[in-house]
Amino acid sequence: MKAISVLGSTGSIGTQTLEIAHECPDQFKVVALTAGNNLDLLIDQIKKHQPEVVALAESKNLPELQKRLQNLPNKEKPKEIPHLVAGKEGLQIAASWETADLVVTGIVGCAGLLPTLAAIKAGKDIALANKETLIAAGPVVLPALKKSGSRLLPADSEHSAIFQCLQGTPFTDTARLSTGVPTPGLRNIQLTASGGAFRDWSTEALKNATVKDATSHPNWSMGKKITVDSATLMNKGLEVIEAHYLFGLDYDHIEIVIHPQSIIHSMVELTDSSVLAQMGWPDMKLPILYAMSWPNRVETKWKRLKLPEIGQLTFRDPDTSKYPCMQLAYSAGKAAGTMPAVLNAANEEAVALFLKEKIHFLNIPKVIEKTCEKHKQDLKADPQLDDVIEVDTWARQEVKSLVEKGTDEITMSTIGE
Amino acid sequence: MKAISVLGSTGSIGTQTLEIAHECPDQFKVVALTAGNNLDLLIDQIKKHQPEVVALAESKNLPELQKRLQNLPNKEKPKEIPHLVAGKEGLQIAASWETADLVVTGIVGCAGLLPTLAAIKAGKDIALANKETLIAAGPVVLPALKKSGSRLLPADSEHSAIFQCLQGTPFTDTARLSTGVPTPGLRNIQLTASGGAFRDWSTEALKNATVKDATSHPNWSMGKKITVDSATLMNKGLEVIEAHYLFGLDYDHIEIVIHPQSIIHSMVELTDSSVLAQMGWPDMKLPILYAMSWPNRVETKWKRLKLPEIGQLTFRDPDTSKYPCMQLAYSAGKAAGTMPAVLNAANEEAVALFLKEKIHFLNIPKVIEKTCEKHKQDLKADPQLDDVIEVDTWARQEVKSLVEKGTDEITMSTIGE
Numbered sequence: 001m002k003a004i005s006v007l008g009s010t011g012s013i014g015t016q017t018l019e020i021a022h023e024c025p026d027q028f029k030v031v032a033l034t035a036g037n038n039l040d041l042l043i044d045q046i047k048k049h050q051p052e053v054v055a056l057a058e059s060k061n062l063p064e065l066q067k068r069l070q071n072l073p074n075k076e077k078p079k080e081i082p083h084l085v086a087g088k089e090g091l092q093i094a095a096s097w098e099t100a101d102l103v104v105t106g107i108v109g110c111a112g113l114l115p116t117l118a119a120i121k122a123g124k125d126i127a128l129a130n131k132e133t134l135i136a137a138g139p140v141v142l143p144a145l146k147k148s149g150s151r152l153l154p155a156d157s158e159h160s161a162i163f164q165c166l167q168g169t170p171f172t173d174t175a176r177l178s179t180g181v182p183t184p185g186l187r188n189i190q191l192t193a194s195g196g197a198f199r200d201w202s203t204e205a206l207k208n209a210t211v212k213d214a215t216s217h218p219n220w221s222m223g224k225k226i227t228v229d230s231a232t233l234m235n236k237g238l239e240v241i242e243a244h245y246l247f248g249l250d251y252d253h254i255e256i257v258i259h260p261q262s263i264i265h266s267m268v269e270l271t272d273s274s275v276l277a278q279m280g281w282p283d284m285k286l287p288i289l290y291a292m293s294w295p296n297r298v299e300t301k302w303k304r305l306k307l308p309e310i311g312q313l314t315f316r317d318p319d320t321s322k323y324p325c326m327q328l329a330y331s332a333g334k335a336a337g338t339m340p341a342v343l344n345a346a347n348e349e350a351v352a353l354f355l356k357e358k359i360h361f362l363n364i365p366k367v368i369e370k371t372c373e374k375h376k377q378d379l380k381a382d383p384q385l386d387d388v389i390e391v392d393t394w395a396r397q398e399v400k401s402l403v404e405k406g407t408d409e410i411t412m413s414t415i416g417e
Numbered sequence: 418m419k420a421i422s423v424l425g426s427t428g429s430i431g432t433q434t435l436e437i438a439h440e441c442p443d444q445f446k447v448v449a450l451t452a453g454n455n456l457d458l459l460i461d462q463i464k465k466h467q468p469e470v471v472a473l474a475e476s477k478n479l480p481e482l483q484k485r486l487q488n489l490p491n492k493e494k495p496k497e498i499p500h501l502v503a504g505k506e507g508l509q510i511a512a513s514w515e516t517a518d519l520v521v522t523g524i525v526g527c528a529g530l531l532p533t534l535a536a537i538k539a540g541k542d543i544a545l546a547n548k549e550t551l552i553a554a555g556p557v558v559l560p561a562l563k564k565s566g567s568r569l570l571p572a573d574s575e576h577s578a579i580f581q582c583l584q585g586t587p588f589t590d591t592a593r594l595s596t597g598v599p600t601p602g603l604r605n606i607q608l609t610a611s612g613g614a615f616r617d618w619s620t621e622a623l624k625n626a627t628v629k630d631a632t633s634h635p636n637w638s639m640g641k642k643i644t645v646d647s648a649t650l651m652n653k654g655l656e657v658i659e660a661h662y663l664f665g666l667d668y669d670h671i672e673i674v675i676h677p678q679s680i681i682h683s684m685v686e687l688t689d690s691s692v693l694a695q696m697g698w699p700d701m702k703l704p705i706l707y708a709m710s711w712p713n714r715v716e717t718k719w720k721r722l723k724l725p726e727i728g729q730l731t732f733r734d735p736d737t738s739k740y741p742c743m744q745l746a747y748s749a750g751k752a753a754g755t756m757p758a759v760l761n762a763a764n765e766e767a768v769a770l771f772l773k774e775k776i777h778f779l780n781i782p783k784v785i786e787k788t789c790e791k792h793k794q795d796l797k798a799d800p801q802l803d804d805v806i807e808v809d810t811w812a813r814q815e816v817k818s819l820v821e822k823g824t825d826e827i828t829m830s831t832i833g834e
Contacts, residue, residue, distance in 0.1 A: 164691060165693065167585025168583075168584025168585030168712070184713075184714070185713070185714035188721075190724075257723075257725060258725075264694075267696075267724075269722070270714045271716045271717070272703065272710070272715050272716070272717050272719075273697060273703060273717050273719040273721065273722065274695060274697055274703055274707065275695070275697060275722050276582065276693065276694070276696070277681075277693070277694045277695075277696060278691060278692070278693055279691075279692040279694060280690060280691055280692060286689065286690060286691055289689055290689065290691065296601075297601070297689045300689050302690040303690070304686065304690065305686070305690065305692050306674075307674055307676075307732035308674060308675075308734045310732065311733070312730065312731045312732070313730045313731075313732075314729045315724035315727065315728060315730075316728070317725045
C-alpha cells in the first residue's frame with residue numbers, strides 16, 4: 001500500500017490520480033491534498049478519500065473550508081477532520097507530509113515548483129506531471145534530487161513511455177534517475193507528437209487561425225493552454241527539454257516524430273539499433289498510474305489496445321517552418337541555465353495573450369523569440385532558485401510590455417512573417 | 418568477452434552469428450563450431466575465427482576436413498588446428514565445450530534437439546534460434562533448464578521482441594526464464610506476422626498457388642521451408658507454441674496480428690493495459706545480437722530505424738479460414754504433451770512434399786490435420802525424450818503414407834475443401 005499526496009487535486013491530473021486511487025483501494029491510500037479555489041470538488045474529495053492533511057493555495061479560503069467541513073451532516077463527515085493549512089507554507093507542509101511515500105505534482109505552471117522542491121527535500125518520490133519543475137528549474141532540481149535521493153517518475157505520456165521502455169536498463173537504478181547522466185545502451189529518444197490542432201493546415205492557412213481553432217485538439221482532452229502549446233508544437237519543444245533533464249541525453253539525440261493517431265507515446269532507440277515503443281489509448285490515466293505503481297504494474301480493466309481496430313499508424317517528420325516554437329525550444333535548451341525558464345514563462349504569457357485575443361497565433365513564437373533574444377545578455381549558466389523565479393517574472397513582464405508597445409510585428413492586427 | 422559456440426555455423430543463423438562476432442571482436446570470441454557438409458565455408462570460418470573445437474554432423478566428412486586443414490598454406494593456417502570431432506557424439510561434445518559461455522543453436526529441425534539438450538545439461542546459456550527444441554520437446558527441455566540453471570535467450574525476431582519488452586519485469590529473473598511460470602505484470606502477447614507470400618491473395622486464388630509463389634517472401638530473406646511456413650502461417654502457429662513455453666502464458670493470452678511491414682516484431686500487453694513493442698528493420702542479426710549480448714546492449718552502426726521514412730504501419734486480424742494451419746497449431750498446443758511434436762514433424766514432411774510438388778499448397782493443412790487426429794489416441798501427456806523422437810519419426814512416416822495412398826483429399830491434382 002502506497003501513501004500518496006496529490007498536489008493540485010481538483011485539476012485534470014489531480015482528479016485522474018484520485019480516480020485511480022479510488023479504483024485501486026488495495027494499492028493506494030491518499031494522505032494529502034492541495035487545491036486552489038474549487039471548494040465544492042475539494043470537499044467531495046475529502047469525504048471520499050479522508051486525507052490526513054489538506055492545503056489551500058490561498059489563505060483567504062481557509063475559514064470557509066473549515067466551516068463547511070464542520071457543518072457537514074454527520075453521515076457525510078470524514079471520520080476525522082483533516083489538518084487544514086494554507087498559502088505557500090501550507091502547500092509545502094502538505095507536499096512534505098511525513099506519512100506520504102509518493103507526491104503526485106499536478107499543479108500547473110511555476111506555482112508547482114516550490115511545493116515540488118519541498119517534497120524532493122523531504123526525500124519523497126515524485127510522480128511528475130508538472131513540466132515547469134524541470135524545464136524552468138532543471139539546474140536547481142537535479143542537485144536537490146541527488147542530495148535527497150528522491151526519484152522523479154514521469155507521469156506525462158511521452159516521458160512515461162520512455163521510462164517504460166527503459167525498464168531493465170541501468171537507467172532505473174536509483175542513482176541514475178534524473179541525474180543527467182546518460183544511461184548505458186540508450187542512443188536516441190523519439191518523442192511522438194500528434195501535430196495538434198493545425199497538423200493538416202498549410203502555413204498559409206495559419207494566418208486565419210482563431211482561438212477556437214487552436215483550442216480544438218484532435219486526440220487529447222486537455223486544458224486550453226496546453227492545447228495551444230500542442231498546436232504550436234511548443235508542448236513538444238518543452239518535452240524535449242524535460243527529456244534532456246530526465247534521461248541525460250544531448251539535444252542532438254532527442255527527436256520529434258509527428259504521429260497523428262497518438263497511439264505510440266514515444267520511443268527509445270538503443271545502441272544496438274533496436275527501437276522500443278510504448279503504446280496505449282490517448283489517456284493520461286495510464287502514465288499517472290505507472291508513476292504511482294512503479295516498479296510494479298497494477299491490474300486494470302481499462303479498454304484493451306488492439307492495433308487491428310485502429311488499422312494504421314502513420315509517421316512524418318515535423319515541418320520546421322510551420323512550427324517555429326519547436327526550434328526555439330531546442331535553442332533555449334542548448335543555451336541552458338536560465339534560458340529554458342525564460343522560454344517557458346514567455347510562452348505561458350504569450351499563450352495567455354493569444355487566448356485573450358491580444359495577439360495573433362502566428363505571433364506567439366515572435367514574442368517568445370524576442371524575449372529569449374533579450375535575455376541572452378543576462379543568462380545565468382548555473383542558476384539558484386531565486387534566479388529562476390526572477391527571470392520567470394521578468395520574462396512575463398517583458399512579453400506584456402512588448403505587446404503593449406504594439407510593435408507592428410506582434411499586435412493582433414498584423415501577422416509576423 | 419563472451420565465449421560462443423555456434424551450432425550450425427554454415428547455415429543462415431550461423432553465418433549471421435559469425436558476422437556479428439567479427440563485427441564485435443571486443444565482445445565475442447568463437448570457441449566452437451558445428452556444421453554439415455559445406456566444408457568450403459566451414460574452413461573459411463575456422464581460418465577467420467580460430468575455434469578450439471569443430472564438430473561435423475557426419476563422420477564420413479572428417480578425414481577430408483582434417484586433410485584440407487593440414488594442407489592449408491602456412492599463412493592461412495589457424496594458429497592451432499582445432500580439436501575435430503564428428504557424429505551425434507561430436508555435436509554434443511562441441512555443444513557442451515567447457516570454455517563456452519553461450520551456445521547459439523542454429524541447426525534447423527529436430528537435428529538440433531540433442532546438441533541443445535547437451536548444452537543445457539552442461540549449464541550453458543542458449544541463444545535459441547532452433548524452434549523445434551521447444552515446440553517438439555518443451556516438456557523435456559523445461560525441466561532440464563530448471564535442473565541445470567541454464568537460460569534460454571530467444572534469438573528469433575518475435576520472441577526476442579517480447580523478451581526485450583519484458584526487461585525490467587521479474588520475468589528476467591533467472592528462475593523465471595522458461596520455467597513455464599507466467600511473469601507478474603504480463604497479460605497478453607501479440608505476435609506479429611507479415612502474412613507471408615499470400616497475404617494479399619484471396620482464399621479462392623490460393624487454389625492456383627505454386628511452389629514459386631509460396632517461396633517468395635515479401636519482407637524476410639529466409640530458407641524455403643520457413644518461407645512456406647510463413648505463407649501458411651504455420652510459422653506463426655509454431656511461434657505461439659514456443660511463446661507458450663518461453664513466457665508461461667496460456668494459449669488464450671497469445672494472439673497473432675497481421676502486420677505486413679514487419680517493423681514491429683511483436684508486442685506485450687501488461688496488466689495495467691500498457692503495450693510495449695520492439696521495432697527494427699526485418700533483419701535477423703538484431704535478435705541474434707541481443708541474445709548474444711543480453712543483458713547488455715552492444716554498439717552497432719546498423720541502419721537507423723526512422724518511422725517517417727516508412728510512413729505507415731498497418732495491422733489487421735488474421736483470416737482464420739485462409740490460414741487453417743494457425744488453428745491447427747493452437748489446437749496442438751492446447752492438446753500439449755507429444756502433440757506439438759507431431760504437428761511440427763507432420764508440417765516439415767508436408768512442406769517437403771509440397772516443395773517436391775507431390776501435394777498441393779492447400780493440402781498441407783489437410784495432411785497435418787489427419788496426422789494430428791490419428792495421434793490423439795496415442796498422445797503422451799508427460800513425454801520423455803525417447804517419446805518425442807518416436808512420435809517425430811511416426812508423424813513423418815504417417816504423412817508420407819497418407820500421400821502415397823493418394824486419397825482424393827491430399828494428392829497434387831485435387832485441392833481439399
